Amino acid sequence: MSSSASSMPASSGFLAWYRKSALRRILRRSSGAIGLSILFVMIAMAVLAPVLAPHDPNAQSLLMRLKPPAFAGGTWKHILGTDHLGRDLLSRVMYGARISLFIGFTTSLIACVIGTIVGIVAGFYPGMIRSVLMRIVDVFLAIPYILFAVAVVGALGAGITNLILVLACTRWVQFARIVYGQTLSVREKEYVEAARVRGNSQLRILAAHILPNVSTPVIVVMTLEFAFMIIMESALTFLGLGVSPSTPTWGWMLAEGKDYMSIAWWLSVVPGVAIVATVLGINLFGDALRDTLDPRLKL
Amino acid sequence: MISYLAKRLLQALLVLLGVMTLVFFLLHLSGDPTQLLLPMDASAEERAAFRLRMGFNDPLPVQYLRFAYDVITGNLGFSYRHSEPAVYMVLDHLPATFQLTGSALLIATCLAVPIGVIAAVKRGSALDSIAMGFALLGQAMPVYWLGLMLILLFSVQLQWLPSGGRSGLETLILPAITLAVFSMARIARLTRSGMLDVLSQDYIRTARAVGIRTRTVIFKFGLRNAAIPLVTVIGLEFGVLLGGAVITETIFAWPGVGRLAVDSIFARDYPVVQAVVLVLASIFVLINITIDVLYTYMDPRIREGGGVK
Numbered sequence A: 001m002s003s004s005a006s007s008m009p010a011s012s013g014f015l016a017w018y019r020k021s022a023l024r025r026i027l028r029r030s031s032g033a034i035g036l037s038i039l040f041v042m043i044a045m046a047v048l049a050p051v052l053a054p055h056d057p058n059a060q061s062l063l064m065r066l067k068p069p070a071f072a073g074g075t076w077k078h079i080l081g082t083d084h085l086g087r088d089l090l091s092r093v094m095y096g097a098r099i100s101l102f103i104g105f106t107t108s109l110i111a112c113v114i115g116t117i118v119g120i121v122a123g124f125y126p127g128m129i130r131s132v133l134m135r136i137v138d139v140f141l142a143i144p145y146i147l148f149a150v151a152v153v154g155a156l157g158a159g160i161t162n163l164i165l166v167l168a169c170t171r172w173v174q175f176a177r178i179v180y181g182q183t184l185s186v187r188e189k190e191y192v193e194a195a196r197v198r199g200n201s202q203l204r205i206l207a208a209h210i211l212p213n214v215s216t217p218v219i220v221v222m223t224l225e226f227a228f229m230i231i232m233e234s235a236l237t238f239l240g241l242g243v244s245p246s247t248p249t250w251g252w253m254l255a256e257g258k259d260y261m262s263i264a265w266w267l268s269v270v271p272g273v274a275i276v277a278t279v280l281g282i283n284l285f286g287d288a289l290r291d292t293l294d295p296r297l298k299l
Numbered sequence B: 001m002i003s004y005l006a007k008r009l010l011q012a013l014l015v016l017l018g019v020m021t022l023v024f025f026l027l028h029l030s031g032d033p034t035q036l037l038l039p040m041d042a043s044a045e046e047r048a049a050f051r052l053r054m055g056f057n058d059p060l061p062v063q064y065l066r067f068a069y070d071v072i073t074g075n076l077g078f079s080y081r082h083s084e085p086a087v088y089m090v091l092d093h094l095p096a097t098f099q100l101t102g103s104a105l106l107i108a109t110c111l112a113v114p115i116g117v118i119a120a121v122k123r124g125s126a127l128d129s130i131a132m133g134f135a136l137l138g139q140a141m142p143v144y145w146l147g148l149m150l151i152l153l154f155s156v157q158l159q160w161l162p163s164g165g166r167s168g169l170e171t172l173i174l175p176a177i178t179l180a181v182f183s184m185a186r187i188a189r190l191t192r193s194g195m196l197d198v199l200s201q202d203y204i205r206t207a208r209a210v211g212i213r214t215r216t217v218i219f220k221f222g223l224r225n226a227a228i229p230l231v232t233v234i235g236l237e238f239g240v241l242l243g244g245a246v247i248t249e250t251i252f253a254w255p256g257v258g259r260l261a262v263d264s265i266f267a268r269d270y271p272v273v274q275a276v277v278l279v280l281a282s283i284f285v286l287i288n289i290t291i292d293v294l295y296t297y298m299d300p301r302i303r304e305g306g307g308v309k
Helices: A002-007 A013-020 A024-027 A030-047 A090-124 A128-142 A145-156 A158-185 A189-199 A200-240 A250-258 A264-291 B002-029 B031-035 B045-056 B062-070 B087-122 B128-141 B142-157 B167-200 B202-210 B214-251 B257-266 B270-298 B300-305
Strands: none
Touching: A002 A250, A002 B270, A013 A024, A013 B300, A024 A030, A024 A264, A024 B167, A024 B214, A030 A090, A030 B087, A090 A128, A090 A158, A090 A200, A090 A250, A090 A264, A090 B062, A090 B167, A128 A158, A128 B002, A128 B128, A145 A158, A145 A200, A145 B214, A145 B257, A158 A200, A158 A250, A200 A264, A250 A264, A250 B142, A264 B128, A264 B142, B002 B031, B002 B062, B002 B270, B031 B045, B045 B087, B087 B128, B087 B270, B128 B167, B142 B167, B142 B214, B142 B300, B167 B214, B167 B300, B214 B270, B257 B270
16 A cells, blocks of 8 residues: 555645545445436536526427427437426426525535534533423424424425525434434543543533544435435425425426326426436435445444 | 333423424514414404404513413414314314325335345345335435326326325325335335344344244344334334325325415415424324333333433
């Protein structure tokens, strides 16, 4: 190992980093390689949608309504076919990826930050603070999350901002629960005791000793929640309680396609395949990540 | 045991109190509760009169105590759409939801546990890979999309089964399968990993070495021990399914509480939404207690120790 590393030219900083990185170990698992590839394609599609999309996702055409995909007797001009307003399905799927990935990422990140803070604080400070925080966690765990999301959106109104708030507020407990358990075990470790004896401040102990040691499960839960949030976003949008119908989203495409199910199956199939592929990709990556970082972790 | 149960009940009450507070908070989050509790076209005078009658001008703590009193005495508001107490409407729709979630859980358990056991016993075989591949796919599939696909295949193309409604067994099949798939994937994966854990224990190796039949080892020594955490998961899954039923019921026009909640939101009949949340959360908490008690009953190690977790 060391001999091959020393024979590498010094300029190949990336290669040297890659050899030692977790990324390499993730990619060596087939689930990691497949998952990351799918995720990469989806992200590329989302970022480059304005360049890659063959048509304007909102351009309507009466003449080109309900055309089937190219492989099912349609034209190559609209590879995945068109919807009831003649809009190009492939372009809409590409633009839809932007919303799904954006909302999935921001919501899981917000949930992660809230949940991690609550979990660490509850795990680190016994007594009153812990009891209060963990009872709040219990309350959120007791409410069926889809119903809760539906009720909140019903009270506040639909829209991207409310949707993000609602999803983050319903799922932060997933992080809090796991971080709490981890913090409880970490705070008893000798190195934390040693840091305390050395006179480090509590904040420093939290940031420098506890946080790094609870980060592995947090990262793994984050990938799982990322995938979950994409499903939730599309489901709420499908019900008409999420992103506004004027934006191309996978959930709303399915809602519209539902009415044309008997004459245009592709409207119900294509956006769904996009969701399943994305979620599957993230889950595969998450599985590989967990097996690489900590195989004993059970989530 | 008794003191443990009392402690759990007290905890559950606290949780329900929290849920109630959250619901109260939601109602006031939008600023003006009359916007949620009255029809959209209510006039300013009607709103003012309603506000006065319901006491929305009082200080918040006073309102909270009144709300708490109402909830505890079972008065969960009044549906103006159907002019009947919201709690009655929820109770009317509960049997349909229980029927759907119960069937889904039954399907999921009956299929997933054997699949998980086989996958664990034949670890690394083609059978294992296929089963786990399907489990992964099942977990990646949005419930509502699976529902749409089943309707597309069995109702639109083959015309074997109706696409919605609730009239007899044939309307139950598609929604129950739809709802079952997600849980099935989870239960199968957990059964597999639980069985793998148990099968690698020393006592299993001993049992095998002593020459006890493989079938006995797998089911009597293996599954019995793996089943203990599974009971928890399956029980929790019932709660998850109750929530998941919101979407499934909407797609299949199944007249349960989930569809009632979604319909009520679009009709801006907020008291009903509120009642659904409170009732389902109570059921969920009750299920959790039942599981905990069952768990202690099944595992003597915990019974002796006097507590879970």
